[in-house]
Amino acid sequence: MKEITGVEDLRLKFPGTDSLLLKDFSISIKKGEKVLLLGPSGSGKSTLLQVLTGLIPNSVEVPMKAKRVNIPKSWGFLFQDPDTQFCMPYVDEEIAFVLENLAIARDEMRHYITDYLKQVGLQFEDIHTPIQSLSGGMKQRLAIASVLALEADVLFLDEPTAMLDPTGTLEVWETVKKIGENKTLVIVEHKIEQVIDFIDRIILLNDDGVIVADGTKKEIFSDYKHVLVEQGIWYPGVWEDYLRNRSSPNETNAKKPIVTLKEFDVYRGKEKKVHIKDLTVNQGEWITVLGENGAGKSTWLLGLMNLLKTKGCYQIDNQDARRLSKLTDYFAFVFQNPEFQFVTNSVFDEIAYTLRLQNWSEDQIVRKVETLLARFHLQPYAKQHPYHLSMGQKRRLSVAAATVMEQPVLLLDEPTFGQDARNTFAILEQLQQMRNKGTTIIMITHDCHIVKHFATRVLYINDGRLTLDCLPLQYMEEKQQSLEV
Amino acid sequence: MPFELSYRQTWLHKINPSFKFLLVIALFIYLIFVDNPNLMVNYAIGSVGLYFFFTGHPWKRLLLIALPFLLVFVTSSTSMIFFGEGEETLFNWGLVHITKESLFRGLHLGIRGMVFAILGVVFSLTTRPVLLFYSLMQQLKLKPKYAYSFMAAIRLLPIMLEELQTLRHALKVRGAVGGKGIRGFYEKIKAFAIPMLSQSIRRAHRIAIAMEAKRFLNVNNRTNYYQIGFSKFDVLLLLYFIGVGVLAQFASVNFPYFGIEDVRVIG
Amino acid sequence: MSKGLKLTDILVTIIIALIFGAIYKLWGPLYGIVSTFGLQLEQLLYGMWFIAATVAYLIIRKPGVALLAELAAAHGEFIFGGEWGITTLIYGLGQGFFAEFIFASFRYQKYNMVTVSLAGLASGIVSLLIDVYYGYIGDLAMWNLLMLIGFRLIGAVIIAGVFAHFIVQALEKTGVTSLVRPATSVDYDALDQ
Numbered sequence: 001m002k003e004i005t006g007v008e009d010l011r012l013k014f015p016g017t018d019s020l021l022l023k024d025f026s027i028s029i030k031k032g033e034k035v036l037l038l039g040p041s042g043s044g045k046s047t048l049l050q051v052l053t054g055l056i057p058n059s060v061e062v063p064m065k066a067k068r069v070n071i072p073k074s075w076g077f078l079f080q081d082p083d084t085q086f087c088m089p090y091v092d093e094e095i096a097f098v099l100e101n102l103a104i105a106r107d108e109m110r111h112y113i114t115d116y117l118k119q120v121g122l123q124f125e126d127i128h129t130p131i132q133s134l135s136g137g138m139k140q141r142l143a144i145a146s147v148l149a150l151e152a153d154v155l156f157l158d159e160p161t162a163m164l165d166p167t168g169t170l171e172v173w174e175t176v177k178k179i180g181e182n183k184t185l186v187i188v189e190h191k192i193e194q195v196i197d198f199i200d201r202i203i204l205l206n207d208d209g210v211i212v213a214d215g216t217k218k219e220i221f222s223d224y225k226h227v228l229v230e231q232g233i234w235y236p237g238v239w240e241d242y243l244r245n246r247s248s249p250n251e252t253n254a255k256k257p258i259v260t261l262k263e264f265d266v267y268r269g270k271e272k273k274v275h276i277k278d279l280t281v282n283q284g285e286w287i288t289v290l291g292e293n294g295a296g297k298s299t300w301l302l303g304l305m306n307l308l309k310t311k312g313c314y315q316i317d318n319q320d321a322r323r324l325s326k327l328t329d330y331f332a333f334v335f336q337n338p339e340f341q342f343v344t345n346s347v348f349d350e351i352a353y354t355l356r357l358q359n360w361s362e363d364q365i366v367r368k369v370e371t372l373l374a375r376f377h378l379q380p381y382a383k384q385h386p387y388h389l390s391m392g393q394k395r396r397l398s399v400a401a402a403t404v405m406e407q408p409v410l411l412l413d414e415p416t417f418g419q420d421a422r423n424t425f426a427i428l429e430q431l432q433q434m435r436n437k438g439t440t441i442i443m444i445t446h447d448c449h450i451v452k453h454f455a456t457r458v459l460y461i462n463d464g465r466l467t468l469d470c471l472p473l474q475y476m477e478e479k480q481q482s483l484e485v
Numbered sequence: 486m487p488f489e490l491s492y493r494q495t496w497l498h499k500i501n502p503s504f505k506f507l508l509v510i511a512l513f514i515y516l517i518f519v520d521n522p523n524l525m526v527n528y529a530i531g532s533v534g535l536y537f538f539f540t541g542h543p544w545k546r547l548l549l550i551a552l553p554f555l556l557v558f559v560t561s562s563t564s565m566i567f568f569g570e571g572e573e574t575l576f577n578w579g580l581v582h583i584t585k586e587s588l589f590r591g592l593h594l595g596i597r598g599m600v601f602a603i604l605g606v607v608f609s610l611t612t613r614p615v616l617l618f619y620s621l622m623q624q625l626k627l628k629p630k631y632a633y634s635f636m637a638a639i640r641l642l643p644i645m646l647e648e649l650q651t652l653r654h655a656l657k658v659r660g661a662v663g664g665k666g667i668r669g670f671y672e673k674i675k676a677f678a679i680p681m682l683s684q685s686i687r688r689a690h691r692i693a694i695a696m697e698a699k700r701f702l703n704v705n706n707r708t709n710y711y712q713i714g715f716s717k718f719d720v721l722l723l724l725y726f727i728g729v730g731v732l733a734q735f736a737s738v739n740f741p742y743f744g745i746e747d748v749r750v751i752g
Numbered sequence: 753m754s755k756g757l758k759l760t761d762i763l764v765t766i767i768i769a770l771i772f773g774a775i776y777k778l779w780g781p782l783y784g785i786v787s788t789f790g791l792q793l794e795q796l797l798y799g800m801w802f803i804a805a806t807v808a809y810l811i812i813r814k815p816g817v818a819l820l821a822e823l824a825a826a827h828g829e830f831i832f833g834g835e836w837g838i839t840t841l842i843y844g845l846g847q848g849f850f851a852e853f854i855f856a857s858f859r860y861q862k863y864n865m866v867t868v869s870l871a872g873l874a875s876g877i878v879s880l881l882i883d884v885y886y887g888y889i890g891d892l893a894m895w896n897l898l899m900l901i902g903f904r905l906i907g908a909v910i911i912a913g914v915f916a917h918f919i920v921q922a923l924e925k926t927g928v929t930s931l932v933r934p935a936t937s938v939d940y941d942a943l944d945q
Contacts, residue, residue, distance in 0.1 A: 089636070638770050683926045
């Protein structure tokens with residue numbers, strides 16, 4: 001088989017960084033291969049894909065040189081973020097954009113558009129459908145449809161499911177598998193459970209962007225598993241491996257009610273979005289809130305924080321929640337996107353921010369912040385700008401900063417979303433420790449493993465209503481049954 | 486309109502967007518030089534007619550959108566009414582000195598501000614941005630690079646507004662940002678601007694790469710999904726405004742509302 | 753590398769402009785309420801209308817960006833039915849041109865607070881010139897006119913100059929600006945280390 005894409009002796013450096021990201025890097029990919037690139041974030045995998053397609057340096061100016069870059073004749077690129085792949089507001093217009101670029105005649109466009117949509121399993125009554133109304137998984141399949149419109153032989157996929165829920169992830173990989181059969185695939189991904197069965201070659205990079213291993217998946221899994229663990233890759237069986245080494249089991253102890261809701265409604269504008277008939281949250285519980293996207297999970301949490309208009313009975317610790325002078329003395333809140341919570345220019349200041357608002361003495365502040373930095377493994381970065389941290393570090397910082405006052409209740413909106421395995425486990429352990437000290441945790445998630453192994457109670461929200469309130473085991477059984485039916 | 490509202494398609498929607506755009510600008514320039522309040526009132530009636538009868542949106546919504554027009558009226562007129570120069574005093578109280586001249590000049594400004602506002606809203610209620618940019622590319626030779634950038638950016642607006650809301654919540658949870666005075670004002674702007682700007686710059690950057698990955702800039706002979714042409718409705722709109730112009734002129738001479746023909750020279 | 757605006761530059765500029773456009777939109781009601789008092793105090797806030805140009809220029813540092821930003825902000829407001837309608841387009845064009853003129857007179861080599869303050873000032877001046885025609889401001893009582901001019905120019909310098917400078921400085925610390933700034937020869941030389 002002959003090479004379809006590759007690079008030889010690549011050197012590349014991002015402006016303003018101290019060292020080369022890739023140094024004398026070579027790779028060669030043959031026609032028809034299905035290749036998975038694995039490596040820690042920052043090892044240069046995404047950058048490599050952009051070099052192989054010529055996006056670097058043609059579209060993005062990054063200083064680089066190479067003895068030879070082999071850009072395939074026809075290629076397509078699937079990016080990570082479903083919201084930044086499109087430039088048009090409607091499904092048909094987006095695919096038409098590609099067809100326009102290829103100078104396809106106007107009267108043939110509709111035919112092509114319907115055809116490509118069908119290939120990725122998207123069917124609409126009217127192809128003039130707003131992209132914004134699609135789920136993440138559907139958006140990514142639309143992106144695949146536009147790649148098909150390019151008639152590409154080589155597909156580059158840059159973590160296309162990193163921002164999707166389990167359903168979306170499955171949809172996307174099923175589609176890729178279907179349309180990719182006769183194509184060359186170069187995939188970067190760290191959630192590899194669904195990818196692994198149609199991959200035939202794995203290339204493993206390390207922190208310095210050097211290839212540590214290159215072989216079949218069997219070789220990699222048997223010989224390099226320790227590297228996968230180290231790098232936080234979501235390989236099949238990672239949960240089992242983690243649970244084997246885990247110590248603290250989850251048991252409920254105290255039964256003191258901390259939050260009580262009766263006929264509690266949350267509004268967005270004039271619209272009633274969530275209605276909770278009767279709910280009591282007890283101290284020390286770890287509650288996972290489940291439900292489809294848009295069911296009202298986040299709305300409910302925002303309502304509990306008094307950030308949205310609410311009606312009905314709402315008590316915290318037997319006091320009317322709306323009369324409390326400061327709800328934030330009781331509740332800590334961790335938003336889905338950590339960056340929105342950052343208000344200062346350094347990791348240290350970020351944790352100290354609330355303490356300073358509370359007029360703590362500088363001595364006390366230093367002591368407290370140092371403790372938290374240590375607990376969340378952030379000491380080396382104390383002086384860094386929060387935006388410079390990695391995904392996992394940002395998440396840990398947002399939890400540290402939000403919980404600095406040791407509030408009795410912690411609300412989290414998908415805290416493990418988009419995190420690698422190592423960081424997910426690290427966050428979960430932190431939360432477990434807090435719970436052991438009596439903190440009550442209410443957390444939105446899509447991850448059944450968390451429900452099964454950490455939660456003490458499951459709330460399922462469907463269309464703004466609480467449809468299920470049970471133990472995790474019961475939920476898992478019911479889910480199992482519904483799958484079998 | 487960007488945020489999908491339901492409405493009835495009217496002939497105003499079928500007008501060539503570039504033509505509509507240029508016509509509105511031409512009217513703007515012309516109206517700047519109109520100093521006769523009688524004429525201005527008549528033009529206001531003409532624009533209001535277009536707004537209420539031909540945009541195809543329900544009355545309730547139109548009335549709601551029209552509320553800020555009153556604010557435009559008030560803000561464009563008050564300084565002039567209260568503090569404008571003039572001879573014939575109507576009211577005097579401290580610094581406030583209302584004269585006949587300043588009153589009429591102020592009212593004239595207020596009405597004109599409203600006419601501009603109405604014309605602008607008529608345009609935006611009856612024009613899909615995507616079609617406007619296709620038309621600008623086809624009729625006015627706007628470079629695709631700019632047109633598609635605009636369309637991509639507009640697509641991001643609802644996402645950005647949602648983010649702004651989240652950011653508001655997050656800042657509220659973290660506690661007060663900024664104090665009083667000019668420094669506090671700056672801190673407040675900064676607290677919003679930094680996360681919004683950095684998110685959006687990264688997004689814009691990624692979209693640009695994605696567009697080029699779809700071979701956006703490689704071509705000179707692009708085809709067009711929408712072909713925007715001209716129709717009889719373009720003539721209709723032109724006739725409407727010529728009609729309004731003639732009637733306005735005629736009525737202002739024969740049936741004036743005020744005994745003033747030029748708000749710049751009164752008396 | 754070519755000197756013209758790349759797709760990224762254009763998209764980033766337009767987005768920046770639309771963000772400030774959205775802020776204008778939130779600004780609108782506030783501006784209206786203050787201005788009904790007629791004492792011209794609202795003019796202190798007027799500088800918010802010029803800030804898109806200076807911020808975009810400080811971030812991207814290329815010719816044409818300031819003009820494009822003002823036009824995009826105005827255009828954004830226009831197609832979304834802002835209550836000032838077409839008026840904004842004319843003002844945007846004038847303000848963008850004058851800001852651009854200031855940057856050009858420094859040959860696009862200066863990115864400091866003084867330069868952007870001057871650009872803000874220039875935008876303020878042109879907006880006043882348009883006002884003479886559009887708002888008859890020449891017919892205001894002298895004391896009132898002087899207040900209007902003074903407040904507007906002060907506001908322009910503080911917001912479009914000083915604030916813009918500090919905002920971009922804070923933004924640089926986040927590292928995001930490196931995405932749009934061209935690489936230097938130092939970076940290219942480093943490849944051979």
